[in-house]
Amino acid sequence: MTAWVVSWRGGKYILIGWLAMLGVDLFLHGGVLAGLYQRSSPFLLPPMEAFRRIPIGYAGFLVAAVFLVWIEGAIGARGWRRGAAVGAAIGGAMWVSLGLGLYSITTASPELLVSWAVGQTLEMAYAGGFVGWALRETSLRRVFVVDLVACLGWVFLTFLLQSTGIVPSGVPG
Secondary structure, three states: HHHHHHOOHHHHHHHHHHHHHHHHHHHHHHHHHHHHHHHOOOOOOHHHHHHHHHHHHHHHHHHHHHHHHHHHHHOOOOOHHHHHHHHHHHHHHHHHHHHHHHHHOOOOHHHHHHHHHHHHHHHHHHHHHHHHHHHHHOHHHHHHHHHHHHHHHHHHHHHHHHOOOOOOOOOOO
């Protein structure tokens, strides 16, 4: 691994990418795709058990953020547009291959797998855009603040969708 990825600045790039993933992921799964998790499926865990395991999934996104930063830094993907393109390519390769593999050995519905592949590809593109932007900047303060505000916006939007009943909240009762 390139030495700069494990440096203090590399850690900041990773945090920026990971933070972008977290907000969009909550919106994606707690909002846009929430209805898919309400259906009975032998493939999916019961909602409360899945909720308890969220930190494990977000740890997985941290691994993806390290990889994203490493690749974008290695190929010189500077700027939002280039970073988003690299993120989309990585996300598409990861999630389409995972979806095909899961379809071949599980009971997961094609609708769920396609939704994951599309959503997670967009999520990686979004995170890639932030990482590419950060790689172009000398100071990361503005990038981090915009990323943090956007993440909080995704969280707020998800809670708004759930609390108004537009999407199911998964909360019993």
